[in-house]
Amino acid sequence: MLIEVDKFGLLPLPHPPTPESTYAVVDRIIESVPKEWKLSNSSPNYSTEVYYKVMDSEPWFLRKTLHDADTHPFEWFKRAIYDDHFDNMVKYYEVVQSNELKVEREGGWKGYTLKYKLPAPFAERDLATWLLKDYSDEDNTFTVVALPADIPLPEDATTRGVYSFFHRVRKTEDNQVEWIMGQTSDMKGNLPRWVQNYSIGGILVSDVKDFVNWLDANYGVVGEDGEESDENFEDAE
Structure with missing residues (x-):
């Protein structure tokens, strides 16, 4: 049984929302930037901008970057973020140690533990x-969306953290790859929320360079003819 949602939060859901209402929330959040958000951090690298806003009592961060599609093709982003999303996170994001698919639900939703x-x-x-x-x-x-799930954790689980996030990536008419991601999280335990929030803006800026470097190292280099090399795709699976 899928539910309707008009916002994202951190309360674990026993049933995921309908895809239509989920993507509508993503659309509304993106359309509200930047007029309803505060600029938190920025960098000239990849035209990075990180925005901050409190939505329904939860602190949200949203990052926008632009990438030259001749240097970092849209297909690279699709393979890294859309295809095998959590498997790739384990490879390029060192704090993520493992993931396991636990359940599949209607509408295309899948439940994971990480x-x-x-x-x-x-x-x-x-x-x-x-x-x-x-x-x-x-x-x-x-578009990729992750919401907290009320499903059992592994037997060796310690502290349950929660997060909601989304990615929206598109190739623009001027041959740019626009990457938008938004997130709110609470890792719980003895890690104060204000400490988490204080560091997120800067981490989101530095993560871009680390991710792009991972793309370069794993997905090859665009050749002189403008075609992407796939010699490293097999290793990146």
């Missing part, structure tokens, strides 16, 4: 999340 290893002295965190994806070949656009 294990995060935070910097010492903090303990590991375990998360359960619903994941939904949509891709439009006609528009060269894809």
